[in-house]
Amino acid sequence: MGFWERLLKIDRKIIFIVMAVLVLFPLLKPLGLGVGSGPRAKAVFDAVDSIPPGKTLLISVDFDPASMPELYPMLVALMRHAFARDVRVLLCGLWITGAGLADKAVTEIAPEYGKEYGRDVVYLGWKAGVDAVILGMGENIKNVFSVDYYGHPLDSLPMMQEVTRLRDIPFMVAISAGTPGFSDWLLYGHSRYGLRVGAGVTAVSAADAYPYLQTGQLTGLLAGMKGAAEYEVLVQRHNYSKAYMPAVAAMDSQSLAHIVILVLVVIGNIAFFVTRKRGR
Amino acid sequence: MHISTDIWTWVAVILTFGIFSFLWKDNPFYKFCEHLFVGVSVGYTIALTWYNSVYPDLITPLFRQGKPLYVIPFLLGLCYFFRFIPKASWLVRIPMGFVLGWASGVAIPAFFQTNVIKQIQGTLLSPALFARWDVFLWALISFIGVICSVLYFFFSREHKGALKVAAETGIVFLMIGFGASFGYTVMARMSLLIGRFQFLLRDWLGVIR
Numbered sequence: 001m002g003f004w005e006r007l008l009k010i011d012r013k014i015i016f017i018v019m020a021v022l023v024l025f026p027l028l029k030p031l032g033l034g035v036g037s038g039p040r041a042k043a044v045f046d047a048v049d050s051i052p053p054g055k056t057l058l059i060s061v062d063f064d065p066a067s068m069p070e071l072y073p074m075l076v077a078l079m080r081h082a083f084a085r086d087v088r089v090l091l092c093g094l095w096i097t098g099a100g101l102a103d104k105a106v107t108e109i110a111p112e113y114g115k116e117y118g119r120d121v122v123y124l125g126w127k128a129g130v131d132a133v134i135l136g137m138g139e140n141i142k143n144v145f146s147v148d149y150y151g152h153p154l155d156s157l158p159m160m161q162e163v164t165r166l167r168d169i170p171f172m173v174a175i176s177a178g179t180p181g182f183s184d185w186l187l188y189g190h191s192r193y194g195l196r197v198g199a200g201v202t203a204v205s206a207a208d209a210y211p212y213l214q215t216g217q218l219t220g221l222l223a224g225m226k227g228a229a230e231y232e233v234l235v236q237r238h239n240y241s242k243a244y245m246p247a248v249a250a251m252d253s254q255s256l257a258h259i260v261i262l263v264l265v266v267i268g269n270i271a272f273f274v275t276r277k278r279g280r
Numbered sequence: 281m282h283i284s285t286d287i288w289t290w291v292a293v294i295l296t297f298g299i300f301s302f303l304w305k306d307n308p309f310y311k312f313c314e315h316l317f318v319g320v321s322v323g324y325t326i327a328l329t330w331y332n333s334v335y336p337d338l339i340t341p342l343f344r345q346g347k348p349l350y351v352i353p354f355l356l357g358l359c360y361f362f363r364f365i366p367k368a369s370w371l372v373r374i375p376m377g378f379v380l381g382w383a384s385g386v387a388i389p390a391f392f393q394t395n396v397i398k399q400i401q402g403t404l405l406s407p408a409l410f411a412r413w414d415v416f417l418w419a420l421i422s423f424i425g426v427i428c429s430v431l432y433f434f435f436s437r438e439h440k441g442a443l444k445v446a447a448e449t450g451i452v453f454l455m456i457g458f459g460a461s462f463g464y465t466v467m468a469r470m471s472l473l474i475g476r477f478q479f480l481l482r483d484w485l486g487v488i489r
Contacts (some may be wrong), residue, residue, distance in 0.1 A: 016303050023474055027481055027488055069475020070468065096328050097321065128333040131386050147336065187390045203468035207461045214422070215402030217394065224464065225471040244489050250474045257470045 004271040026252030035251050041230035043220030044198040047171045053086035058169045063177035064097035067202050071175050073228040073247040074200040075105050077235050083113035084240035092124040094180040099126045118157040125149030130180040134188040138166045166193045175200040186217050282486030293484045425453040
């Protein structure tokens, strides 16, 4: 068996080990490759930045713990950005398994900026019936969520006296790992109530979001961990936060892993064509 | 190094290694973790559905506040359970018909507006696109890509002559699309691996911030 044949039959566990080492190394010893900010992340940032203090940013937490490494840093960075500018944050969710994640963000991030629950931030929780929920929120949020995630009646929360329906919200970001997600907010929130929508999506579904970006239906897009890192960089560059940036910290590992995959794809193709030529 | 003393962090670590063990080969430890995940997810979903939706939106208004109209969704919901009784299983068609009718009526106009009209508008070469050469170039490429990709799926005529050229150009655009999706998928999977490693190094071992 020649060199190329052996290469094609290499034990996949060796590839796993190489990948694990190359992902682990930059986490322990950061390489400082750096992260820039692209126009799509900047568009989301500018939209949040243009919300007047005292107004409300709606964030829909449409993901589960499986997508946490990519999407949770987006949620945290968005909340820090809003709180630093005294923009109120209203959270809700279309994914039942994401309910606890939004709760975690509310309890961890709001105190960092001295924000008070009910006055500066409200978490509505999750409700069944995606289209009915969004359409209901377009008419009257209290009709859909009579109480918030923690059981407080919405009438008892000062923030909810001013935010009664989707038209009271200047901008929203749907952080989605699939369906239901940003596409449902576009279907019902944007097309029917004119809600401006930005999206934070997993890298897997980023390609599906681009057509909506091109038509202007989506204001901006945060795609995968790279999108989260870009937003973290923008938030720190404008001095809205000095906190640890988990997505930025992960980008060195991401870059090394991509280089390895590129090399493996090239080597695999060369080996395939060489062995096929010999076979003839 | 500052190893976590939180029992739940240790549980998560053990389950993480259990799932990773599949990379070596299928084993009972992996199976246990997989079944536990499915069971916990279902249990969590049922509990949250009850406390966030069924109890406050149906049980409370119907039985505690005595609102009689809520008996309609209550009965429609009950009809779903007749699926388990073969002689009365036809009753399940009533709520399904209601849901399908309502959802179609609501979704079709919105879907058409969002995914058809707006997308066609986005593909058209409008005069505004001629203002800058780079914007025009991308719009033109997008326009050609859409036309050729659609023509690839036109099967009413044999792909010969101009149609063949257009269809083959469409394949190039489709391949570029698949390549972009694959690249993003690689990034997504790597992100999940990095996320787990960050958990192990930070939350469990305490060797990174």
